[in-house]
Amino acid sequence: MARASDTKTRIQAVARELFLEQGMQNTSLKQIADRLGITKPALYYHFESRDDLVRSIIQPLMDDLEAFVAGREPGDGRQLLEDYFDLIWRHREVIVVVLHAPAALVELNLMDRMWEWRKRLTALLLGPSPSLTAQIRATVALGGMSDCAVEHATLPFEEVKAAAVEAALGALTP
Template structure:
């Protein structure tokens, strides 16, 4: 198994891949480009990962793997408002921590394909339910779509890119709460 500490060959490879994905998209980034960015051979990249999909999964998995614990923690709360607030805090913290990943990969077709097949998709559906996103009325569905899309895109907007994490988190939470108010 590969080490997962910052500074390891694996972490440097993932950082280089994320930078290249931001510049060229996942489909426009080759394993050779990643190797060239790192100054290593393509064989060295293959030593760490068997495919580009494996690299993409390794980039997004730390965020996706946190969805289940967020939903678990929220489901343990008493009352709809407490569950919703717990989910909002958890998801906003996730967006803040992984803003570069989200801004870079949220709407990439390769990433969307991989996420649709990822086990974390069930946790994402749980989170939507906890936020009230399964209500049958059109207004609830639209609010959930605005909230989901807004949170994913917030990290990519140049107007907020320089906000420090605390301000960014506070403003995301406030905006999310306003969107969810019925």
């Protein structure tokens, strides 16, 4: 018999797969349960609600992002961007899910946390009082890296990372 943690992990994997195929809003708990060959009540044994399931899929990304900025000091921008790319590459499927349903971040009260880590990451790159132009450059750099991890996910990791980091550094340079 499967352990509860194995079943929970399988539920999350199938939910992520269906969210990627048809969008979070168009995926029901019944569809997830059907694909797994379990009953909907069995799914509720592992997740109290649909929001609980969605949060469990997004939460590791949020936790990793917060730990990333919390454990950093201002310094080598290249290293920071390389490490940031590694992090977003690991979570690229979840980023796609979120991009297709950004309202989920609001519904799950995660949007404020997301903006906070982005602000802290920008401060690590630019210092505590960057100009408006520098802030815009950082938005382009960080957003562009996320886009690269998603849009070019089928290409070799090292190639995408090298090009994305160079482009981000270019965007940051006046």
